[in-house]
Amino acid sequence: MQIKRYEVTNMQDAMVRIKKDLGPDAIIISTKKMPGRSPLVEVVAARDEGTETSVPGNTPYHKKEQRQDDVLDGLRREIHELKSCIDNLTQKCIHQRDFLDLRETMNVLFDNISAGNAVHLQEIYTRLIANGVSRARAVRLIETIKNDFPREDTDTYEKGALIAEKLIARSLVSDDKKGRRIKAFIGPAGVGKTTTLAKLAAYYSLEKKIKVGLITTDTYRIAASEQLKVYAKIMGLPLDIASEKDSFVRSVANFAQKDMILVDTPGRSYKDDECLRTLKKILDPSVETLLLISPVSNNNYLRQTADRFSSFNYDRIILTKVDECSHFGSMYDVLDEIGKPVSYMTTGQNVPKDIEKASPERIAKLILQNRFN
Ligand SMILES: Nc1nc2c(ncn2[C@@H]2O[C@H](COP(=O)(O)OP(=O)(O)O)[C@@H](O)[C@H]2O)c(=O)[nH]1
Numbered sequence: 001m002q003i004k005r006y007e008v009t010n011m012q013d014a015m016v017r018i019k020k021d022l023g024p025d026a027i028i029i030s031t032k033k034m035p036g037r038s039p040l041v042e043v044v045a046a047r048d049e050g051t052e053t054s055v056p057g058n059t060p061y062h063k064k065e066q067r068q069d070d071v072l073d074g075l076r077r078e079i080h081e082l083k084s085c086i087d088n089l090t091q092k093c094i095h096q097r098d099f100l101d102l103r104e105t106m107n108v109l110f111d112n113i114s115a116g117n118a119v120h121l122q123e124i125y126t127r128l129i130a131n132g133v134s135r136a137r138a139v140r141l142i143e144t145i146k147n148d149f150p151r152e153d154t155d156t157y158e159k160g161a162l163i164a165e166k167l168i169a170r171s172l173v174s175d176d177k178k179g180r181r182i183k184a185f186i187g188p189a190g191v192g193k194t195t196t197l198a199k200l201a202a203y204y205s206l207e208k209k210i211k212v213g214l215i216t217t218d219t220y221r222i223a224a225s226e227q228l229k230v231y232a233k234i235m236g237l238p239l240d241i242a243s244e245k246d247s248f249v250r251s252v253a254n255f256a257q258k259d260m261i262l263v264d265t266p267g268r269s270y271k272d273d274e275c276l277r278t279l280k281k282i283l284d285p286s287v288e289t290l291l292l293i294s295p296v297s298n299n300n301y302l303r304q305t306a307d308r309f310s311s312f313n314y315d316r317i318i319l320t321k322v323d324e325c326s327h328f329g330s331m332y333d334v335l336d337e338i339g340k341p342v343s344y345m346t347t348g349q350n351v352p353k354d355i356e357k358a359s360p361e362r363i364a365k366l367i368l369q370n371r372f373n
């Protein structure tokens with residue numbers, strides 16, 4: 001490396017001299033004002049010995065031209081890429097802005113429609129929205145209450161709310177299909193799969209006196225299976241660990257005498273596609289899959305989770321951490337879109353007691369009353 005020191009009155013001067021001495025590839029290492037009242041600035045510049053000096057006269061003309069062309073080509077490419085990035089972003093922003101504008105307009109429209117209703121119906125509408133129900137859905141509910149029921153059945157807040165609750169319950173799928181022998185608990189990391197499995201294992205084995213075997217496919221985290229091992233030990237239930245298809249089939253065969261097999265799955269992030277693919281291979285269609293989601297999550301996240309796991313064609317939903325939820329209405333849209341029955345709700349961290357059977361009526365109450373007890 002060649003280093004040179006300059007004392008100059010301004011940086012422009014410095015740049016001219018550095019370029020002249022060290023060529024265009026030189027870099028400035030430091031600039032420092034000289035001590036005292038001196039107007040001079042000390043500039044230290046350097047040039048890597050490996051780089052060619054382009055001091056005029058040192059570089060053959062055609063080589064310099066070639067290098068300039070290369071640099072320009074590179075710049076042109078970058079400008080082109082940047083331009084298409086900006087175009088894409090602008091398009092996206094326009095779409096998003098249009099979408100937000102449209103949503104805002106629709107919301108105003110829905111509020112206006114509601115404002116034309118009797119006061120008690122407006123109150124039900126406001127209540128639904130405050131609980132997290134979308135305006136579109138709330139308007140539809142109120143319109144149905146107003147148009148499809150005799151006036152004397154809906155002329156007070158209480159009567160209207162009761163009908164709203166019934167309509168919500170009617171729109172949700174009830175859990176009347178028979179469950180299967182092998183049940184796998186799937187869902188995002190930390191949603192409560194292992195805890196819920198332990199609660200149900202206790203319920204079926206201790207209360208219902210059913211012979212239960214446990215399998216965990218969660219071998220990704222070092223302590224993952226330990227949590228379930230502890231529960232299995234306390235309940236006196238056998239636990240097998242199976243991280244791939246063959247060992248899973250063996251474990252199921254080991255539990256041939258069991259009435260029910262509960263399967264825990266990894267708590268890794270489900271943004272991880274590889275993890276989902278492996279799990280999909282292990283759980284063949286004969287396994288009943290229960291997707292765990294928590295109404296604590298916002299609407300978008302619930303929708304994304306439902307989408308990510310859609311390839312499992314899950315049979316049932318379990319709502320977790322209901323005790324922590326403050327807006328039960330936000331799950332309504334997603335539950336309705338998913339169209340699968342909710343079989344259980346978990347209501348706390350205590351194993352085994354914090355779990356209860358769910359029903360459309362119970363969920364409708366949650367959505368309208370916005371509290372779970
Ligand atoms: N408040 C509350 N916490 C819960 C509930 N279910 C599970 N948890 C907690 O959520 C955390 C993650 O649970 P875990 O079963 O390990 O989740 P997994 O990663 O899906 O297996 C633990 O601290 C649990 O105690 C619930 O119903 N309510």
Ligand SMILES: [Mg+2]
Pocket residue numbers: 193194195218264265266267
């Ligand atoms: Mg777990």
